[in-house]
Amino acid sequence: MKGFGEKKKIKNKQPSKKFARIPPDQLKAIAFKYHQQGNINEAQKAYEEFINSGLSDPDVFSNFALICQSQGEIDKAINIYKKSVKLFPGHAFSYANLGYLFFQIGMLDDAEVAIRQAIVIQPNLANAYSYLGLVLREKGRLTDAEDITRKAIELQPDLADAYVNLGQILQNQGKLDEAEHTTRKAIELQDDSASIYLNLGGILQDQGDLTDAEANTRKAMHLQADLPDVNLNLSIILKDLGRIEEAVFHVTREIELYPQKQSSYLLLNSLLEESDLSFLPERKSRVLLRGLLKRNDIAHKNLFSAINLLISEQTLDNISGIHQDLFDDPSFQQILADDEIISALGLMLFTTIAWEKALTNIRKIICISSQNNVFNKRIINLTIALAEQCFLNEYIFTCTKQELDAIEKFKLSCLRSDFDLKTLSILACYIPITHLCEQFPSLRGFIDANEKLNNLKIMQLVEPECEHELAASIPKYGSIDDGTSIQVKKQYEEHPYPRWRYASYSRENIQTISSAINNEINPNRLSINLPKKRSRVLIAGCGTGQQIFDALSYANSELTAIDLSSSSIAYAKRKAHEYGIEHIRFIEMDILDLPKLNEEFDLIECTGVLHHMKDPSEGLQSLLKILAADGMLKLGFYSELARQDIVEARKIIKSESFEASNEGIRLFRDKLINGEYPNISSISNWPDFYTTSMCRDLCFHIMEHRYSLEMIASLLDQFELRFLGFVLPSIVKKDYGRAYPSDSMQTDLGYWQQYEQANPNTFRQMYQFWTNQR
Known part of the structure; x- marks a missing residue:
């Protein structure tokens, strides 16, 4: 059992003397009474007095452990449970509660063993079956989980928790109507539980009923304003409704309440794809950006629109026009003093002409006037950040003869092994350190106390060398004989695409394949029949690995990633290792050779790849040969109109x-x-x-095909594929829904063609959509 009543914070943990002379049976009864009343503070004192008196009782042990557990004293709770089952091996509740605690901390095997022992001891203990259902659900054994949880309900038809758990299991199976019915039954039994309304909101969201989803989530918030996930879930629903500003407000509230929760930062980061935070005061915007910039588990590129608002275009234009005396210029000083800008330079690309001109000029003046200026710590750190930006953009900034001459002088000093922090920082703005070390081997031994420089060396030296080693270890399959494939491979070996620093990734951010796809094709909804075994997922054309990190959120799956380019795969593999991910199978091969693997995949993602083949239809045919009969396929093609x-x-x-x-x-x-x-x-x-x-x-791509939606429809008809929905920002889908209300599932390509004609930048990136076989 999970305890008596609501959990409350303990304000005073000091032992009390008022229980000292009370007989054991009476003290036990008092403790239980306090616990049932929700007076956790007094209950804890009574339990402690009972135990400290040398008395033993399995119910006291179990209930006291529950309190410790609710206060985050996990090790203490485990030890109390273990003591209880050792002294009272026939006490089923202690085993069940110990198993539930193991489940909460992710020790699933130990959890299953303990809970099954509780069932052996007391075969009619409904709570134990309910807990076991949770464990089996977490292990991906959804059918077993459903059967076990239904057994709990059979034993105790009024056990609200069992209905809640069954609703979650059914939701994971894609049985959304049953999940809704079951969760509403839980509300009938316990209509004051905020968490049950929260679960119902999630199920309704999966059904596409966003209005009721919002209403039930707000009901949960009304019942318990600080309920974990309530602001987070409401923010997700509001995002799907296209109400981005409200969504930002609620996810920000979740962060304020639970600042350690990674999923909130991931959501806020995704919201910034659709908002630049201009509706917030700059002070508030900077607080949010500061929190996001320090993380290495989000893709920072989404932040640039908000970062761009921190400095006016006029300030950037002023900097671009400076020819000397840069260090004393007020516009330059503004950037120099902006910690968010300095941090961002090493994390994301600055993608406006105004920024490129300003940064190019800053680099130039720093380079050619370095001998005449004293570099303080702020200027050094800006130079290092600029070197990181230049490495990220692959040294795309234009370079003048003055700079080239200055660089040669710096190199001469390096020949004398005359390295210093300033010299290396400036050179790294023009030449990656890995190339400098080829010219000046002794540079490898250069050490400086500046932590930012050491991080720069990791970025520009250690990581590229790691990729070079990994490239040699990647298995190859088949031979790349197609002329176009050979040329495309050459391009991506020379320029692995794209470079990136960090990914939006969380080991906790796991969802079923059914939920993931339905979220992307919303408002369309599918009942996807997943295999009982682990789903086999293929990323066909993984590039440098960004798409892989999205696919890692698929629950109960195993992942294979292929690409033509060993350099690109090496980059992806290094990134996977960086995040401690070792279970991805990487293969260097041509899509045309996929049938030779003699394997079948339940889900294939191939976006931005087929349109670079000599014959995209041939590539698609190759994919379909290895797609399971009920498999799902995600495709992406360039739009003729948008390009x-x-x-x-x-x-x-x-x-x-x-x-x-x-x-x-x-x-x-x-x-x-x-x-x-x-x-x-x-x-x-x-x-x-x-x-x-x-x-x-x-x-400059060697091969590029572009499509209209009429051509996409024809291609799908040719291969007897069903169009299931586009992957687009919620704000676009909301606008389409207003324009074409009769297409409630948003799957009519004829209407979408009309919409694109009226909004030609809709598919600026590409047509990206899900499909399956008819």
């Missing part, structure tokens, strides 16, 4: 013979930035414009 400026850019690149080299890419960009191609100036709005590898992929 008109890219089409024009490719024509210019071809007509002016720009090479797909670092210098050729830089030259093309410089001309565009300087206004020589006004008809394609919108390309600078693409985030991919701001790194070498991404710009190459965007404008």
Whole structure:
């Protein structure tokens, strides 16, 4: 059992003398009375007096352990339970409660053993069956979990917890109507439980009934304002409703209440894809950004829109126009003093022309005037952050002759092994440290007390060398014979795409494949029949691994990732190791060779890949040969309409013979930035414009097919595939829903084609959607 009444904080843990002369049986009864009344403080004192008197009673041990457990004293609670089962091996409740505690701390095998022992001792103990159902659910054994939990209800039809647990199990199985009915039964039995309303809200959200989901979640909040997850879940629902500002408010409230909860930061980060925080006072915005910037478990790129608001474009323009005396300029001093900007430079790409011009000029003046200026700690740290930014964008900033001359002078000092913090920081803004070490081997031994410089060495030296070693260990399958595949492989070996620092990843952020897909194709809903075994997931074209981290959230699955490029896979594998993930199978191979694996996959993701093949249909056919009959397939293709400026850019690149080299890419960009191609100036709005590898992929790719939605529909018909829904921001789906209310599931490609014609940037990234076989 979980205890008596609501858990309350203990304000005073001092032992009390008022129980000292009370007979044991009476003291035990008093303790139970206090516990049942919710007076945890007095109950604890009575239990402690009972135990400290040398008395033993299994119910006292078990209930006192429950209090310790509720106060976070986990080790103490476990020891008390263990003492109880040792002294009273026939006490089923102690075993059941010990098992439930093991479940709460993730010790699932120990939990199952303890709870099953409780059932052996007392076969009619309904609570034990309910607990066992939770454990089996967590282990992914959903059918067994359902059967066991139904047994609990059979034994005790008024056990609300069992109905709650069964509702969660049914929700995980995709049996949403049953889950709703079961959870509403729990509310009939216990209508004052905030957590049950919270669960019902989650089920209704999965059903797509966002209005009722919001209402029930707010009911939970009304009953218990500080209930864990209530603000978080409400924020998710509001995000799906397109009410982003409200969603930010509630996830921020969750963070204030539970600052250690990672999932709240992940949600806030995802909300910043759709909001720049401009509706908040700058002070509040900075507090949120500061909390996100210090984390290494989120993808910081989502923060740039909010970061960009911290400095005005006028300030950036002022910096771009400075030719000397940079260090005394008020605009430069503003950036120098901005801790959020300095932190962000090493974590995300700065993707506006105004920022590129300002940072390019700062780098230039720091480089050519370094001999005439004293570098204080702030300027050193800015230079190191700028070196991180330059490494992330693959040194795409233009470089003047003055800078090249200054760099040669720095190199001469390095030949004399005359290294110092300033020299290395400046050089790393132009040349990665791994290349500098090839020229100056003694640089490897350079040590400085500046922690930021040591982190820079990890980024620019240790990590690239690790990737080089990993590339040699990646297994290869088949042979890459297709001419287009060979050329595409060459591109991604030279420029692994894209570079990134951190991923939005949590070991706790696990959801069933059914829930994950339904969340993406919302408002459409599917009942997905998952295999009883572990689901086999394939990422076909994993690149540098960002997509892998999204797929790691699939519950009860095993993951295979393939790519043409060993350099890209090595990057992905290093990132996986960085997060302690060792169970991914990486293979270097062509999609065309997939049938030779003689394997079948329950879910395949292949986005942004097929449109770079000579014949995308051939690639799709290869995928379908290894997709299970009831499997799910996620695809992504370029939109012809959304990429008109890219089409024009490719024509210019071809007509002016720009090479797909670092210098050729830089030259093309410089001309565009300087206004020589006004008809394609919108390309600078693409985030991919701001790194070498991404710009190459965007404008210089050796092979690119683009589609209309009519062509997508034809392709799906050709292979007898069903369109299940687009992966799009909630605000876009909300707008589409207003425009085409008759398409309630948002799966009519004809309507979507009309919508895209009216909103040509809708699929700016690509058409990304789920499908399965008819």
